[in-house]
Amino acid sequence: KVLAQKRGGNVYTCFLPPLPSKAGVKDLGRKLMRKLFKMTVPSTCTLSVTYACQAKCVHCSASLNMAKKAKELTTEEYKRVLDQAIELGVVNITLTGGEPLLRKDIFELIRHVNPDEANCMMFSNGEYLTEENCEKLAEAGLFSVMVSIDSYDPKVHDEYRRIPGLFDKAIKGIERAKKAGILVGISTYATREEYYDGSLEKILELGKNIGVHEIVVFDPVPTGKLMGKIDMILRNEEKEEIAKLTNEYRLKEGYPGVITQAWINGPKGSGCFAGNEQFYMTSYGDICPCDFTPLSFGNVKEDSLETIWNRMLSHPAYSSKCNHCRMQDMEFRGKYIDTIPEDATFPYPIYSQSCVLNA
Template sequence: MEFNDLPEMAETFLKLPLKVDPAKMAKFFNEEAGPVFYLMFGITYECQCSCRHCCTGNYKKEKHRDLTTEEIKDVLDQAAKPLIVNFFGGEPTLRPDLMELIKYAKEKSMYVFTDTNGLAVTKDFAQQLKDSGLDLLYVSIDSPVPELHDEYRGVKGCFDKAVGAIKNALDVGLSCVISTYMTKESLANGDFEKIIQMSKDMGTHGVRYLLPTPAGKWLHETDVLLTPEEKEKVWALTDYPYISRDFYFQTQFSSQCRGVADKVYMYISPYGDVQPCCFMPLSFGNIREEPLKTVLDKMYKHPMYSHECIPNQCPMIDPDFRKKYIENIPDEAKLPYKM
């Protein structure tokens, strides 16, 4: 597999809030890169929250189906040497083997990230994350108003726990970034700017924002999308790299996502489904049934990945893509839908 524009992408990653050795980065891109560049690994659907915008909230949940520790390690072995492994959920901190997985992933990749709602991140837990080798912790803050954040996440006291998690991470020397889900409301009422200021006041390493996307619980709610004028306002507020879009390989000042275009990103669900993205409810195979390389070869040869079909924006907000691949999913189908 070949990645496009590696020098440019390397420059992007050098701006991450991490201790980056340029020589090591260059060696990775030139000699060590495996078949997967950025692996978003969903390790559980379990979560204490019920967020209104959850991107995996409409996936079929079944008890006792999560990949085992050994199955996850086997996938990491098959991925060879990805630049980044991002453990995702659900809520990753609910996996009792999280520290073991971080340690193993760190041996296999350059960087390991994880996302959290912060409910379980005590100072001791934060120290364990750091000792395990975690490079970056994303803590979700959806509103600077505690009551609204709690309402959006469905858990009373969630805001205070998230703030506590940020403080605990910073206290133990763990790089921490606030992750926030952009909405029309938070942009219009100034809450996005307040979250940025909150991040700076707390001394975090940055703010990652996710543009509203008709995916997950919002799969059929295209009215959540920002207008061109609203997007221009977002770009004007973006002080890159301190404030960045949800994935570092994305174009920072447009709606373009290079993940599909450059075949640099993939998502594996807690049950082993291989998907182009966690937002995209389409499965090209399962690692319990086929080797990862076999599934990737099949996925990347699909017409969806041809240059003629790749939109110049996130596929999930592209009308033609949605009409062809999303709107045709039967109402009774389990998600992710098998291609």
């Protein structure tokens, strides 16, 4: 369904350009190349612009990468990556962290993305979505922002993120971003417990009540601070139930759009985007399949983005599309995650393994 009108076209999701628009037409061409010529052209690059963050989330997926002794990329290095990503065919630039608004040149980076080529969106915990920042984000050309809301209950949300009062600040930030003309969504998680106790439905209702355009519902992935918690992985039947529930809400009149990882990576879904539709870059330039997968295929300080992308596609684990989340797959984890040395620095370089396996 149409979520909004922006840049002369209909917005069907906060993650892709409107149709018709120049970037939207580019995306249609990208999809045609994938279908007719079997070319794996990515739609999305997720860039961590900083690991600085005022929150101390108990479920932080970026925590493993924070221990690396390295400098974050400079403004010019990020701009080169943005240019290379767009040349590669990307139509959605997603800025994440950490908290992106803690990076001083964030507005300059957003401004560097040509809206005729790609959307620029951002994930944020919402605390720094002040009126001034929202106006600057809109002026710089930010297409959309996804604000993390872990629970409909302010107390639970604040406990997860270790910041008293953050829930209320996030809600106010959402209101300010909307007022500035930025598309706004909620990013949340659907655990087994939250599905069965009705908490997920309450977050979906919250999204409607505060007027967000879209809600993205991730399901638990054992990574970051939760790396060893494989018991939290949803069963296929649970994913189907969550996908059915969220689809019912998506179709309801007056409700936000809903994107659900449980559907994308579920038995009837479209399959995993990692290393196929998207890639992730750490704040230090390491390129990984997604922000949940702590495996590096190279660094942009040493190789071009195209070289690293092709290296990823040639690896046995990513040479074909996968119909489920690899980080939720015990065989994949046993082969590539559980074998990582205990003293290793993350993300772990896997491209040396690729050379051996493809020899």
